[in-house]
Amino acid sequence: MKILVTGGTGFIGSHTCVELLGSGYEVVIVDNLLNSKASVLDRVAAVSGKRPVLVKADVRTRETLRGIFTEHKVDAVIHFAGLKSVGESVQKPLQYYDNNIGSTLALCQVMAEFDVFKLVFSSSATVYGVPASVPVSEDFPLKATNPYGRSKLINEEILRDLFVSDERWHIAMLRYFNPVGAHESGMIGEDPSGVPNNLMPYLSQVAAGKLSVLSVYGNDWPTPDGTGVRDYVHVSDLANGHKKALEKLGQAAGVFTYNLGTERGYSVLEMIAAFERATGQPVPYRIVGRREGDIAICYAKASLAKAELGWVAARGLDEMCSDLWRWQQYSDKSVQ
Numbered sequence: 001m002k003i004l005v006t007g008g009t010g011f012i013g014s015h016t017c018v019e020l021l022g023s024g025y026e027v028v029i030v031d032n033l034l035n036s037k038a039s040v041l042d043r044v045a046a047v048s049g050k051r052p053v054l055v056k057a058d059v060r061t062r063e064t065l066r067g068i069f070t071e072h073k074v075d076a077v078i079h080f081a082g083l084k085s086v087g088e089s090v091q092k093p094l095q096y097y098d099n100n101i102g103s104t105l106a107l108c109q110v111m112a113e114f115d116v117f118k119l120v121f122s123s124s125a126t127v128y129g130v131p132a133s134v135p136v137s138e139d140f141p142l143k144a145t146n147p148y149g150r151s152k153l154i155n156e157e158i159l160r161d162l163f164v165s166d167e168r169w170h171i172a173m174l175r176y177f178n179p180v181g182a183h184e185s186g187m188i189g190e191d192p193s194g195v196p197n198n199l200m201p202y203l204s205q206v207a208a209g210k211l212s213v214l215s216v217y218g219n220d221w222p223t224p225d226g227t228g229v230r231d232y233v234h235v236s237d238l239a240n241g242h243k244k245a246l247e248k249l250g251q252a253a254g255v256f257t258y259n260l261g262t263e264r265g266y267s268v269l270e271m272i273a274a275f276e277r278a279t280g281q282p283v284p285y286r287i288v289g290r291r292e293g294d295i296a297i298c299y300a301k302a303s304l305a306k307a308e309l310g311w312v313a314a315r316g317l318d319e320m321c322s323d324l325w326r327w328q329q330y331s332d333k334s335v336q
């Protein structure tokens with residue numbers, strides 16, 4: 001089976017390529033390298049023993065997609081490509097809608113032209129907005145609170161409309177909670193350009209001495225210790241979820257939506273303590289005011305993914321932290 005992976009040199013995409021290659025799939029990547037580097041493929045090849053084909057291109061370029069589908073007999077597509085910074089999306093909404101929606105439109109049009117109807121789409125827990133309660137299940141009301149989140153919601157709606165129009169489509173929309181960690185080899189991980197926005201990459205750069213102190217955004221949230229609670233899920237577990245989703249799509253047409261999370265929430269202070277415990281590295285922090293747009297608590301109910309995909313998040317906090325730290329040390333010395 002040959003899988004086209006859009007955004008395959010990025011954080012979640014590169015781990016998914018490792019998972020797919022290790023399971024005997026062939027992989028073709030299309031990525032414009034806006035937020036990733038081609039050099040990750042040397043490391044994907046080193047850990048999996050196989051090298052995916054990379055086409056450096058924008059997914060919105062239909063002619064390039066047609067060239068890929070003409071050259072490769074693609075069986076299914078996993079669509080990771082997109083912009084993902086919430087704050088930036090507020091500043092640059094048109095860029096976010098153009099990229100995140102335009103890429104899905106171009107991709108689905110060209111897939112249909114080539115009779116490829118199996119698609120796994122990267123959605124996000126952000127589509128739940130401010131959830132009324134936890135754990136959050138797939139049937140909760142959907143509401144985006146920023147252009148990034150709205151681009152995910154609109155994509156989900158487009159994909160549902162697509163299936164209504166043509167029942168040959170097999171579509172899985174995976175709502176990730178908070179992806180963290182790195183490949184167990186320490187050779188593949190998240191490589192954010194500039195100062196990270198997300199907790200775990202920031203925290204690990206503080207531990208490495210590249211940043212001086214972690215700002216904890218508020219200790220007055222209605223949570224047990226007052227800091228924000230999230231469902232952190234190991235990126236290799238997410239990668240495995242994509243493989244399971246592909247297997248599901250092999251069996252049934254339809255539009256399927258799954259939460260991918262651990263069903264367990266941890267606070268910012270618990271994450272700091274877990275990281276210090278797993279790595280032996282101190283993480284200096286200070287409490288500052290709340291970050292605009294944050295929510296108090298969010299964690300998944302993931303029983304649907306367990307029942308229908310046979311997927312559960314196997315890796316715990318210790319592995320998330322120690323794998324991330326291994327990658328931090330490796331990338332500081334070796335990755336350009």
Ligand code: NAD
Binds near residue numbers: 035
């Ligand atoms: P990432 O930025 O590491 O990877 C995305 C990749 O897509 C990058 O390599 C980038 O160069 C590429 N890309 C972007 N626009 C493109 C375009 N128009 N054409 C071709 N390539 C393009 O991000 P990630 O963390 O791996 O996220 C992957 C997907 O998962 C995204 O759709 C993201 O919105 C979604 N997601 C991520 C998170 C998270 O916290 N990381 C949470 C929920 C959902």
Ligand code: UFG
Binds near residue numbers: 126177199228
């Ligand atoms: N936090 C800090 N300090 C930091 C960074 C974050 O205290 O420097 C806190 C936040 O306030 C929050 C928690 O750590 O309580 C997690 O924040 P992240 O920025 O790591 O993650 P978010 O939950 O805000 O959002 C992430 C992605 C979104 C995605 C969402 C899905 O950034 O794109 O998970 O649940 F939609």
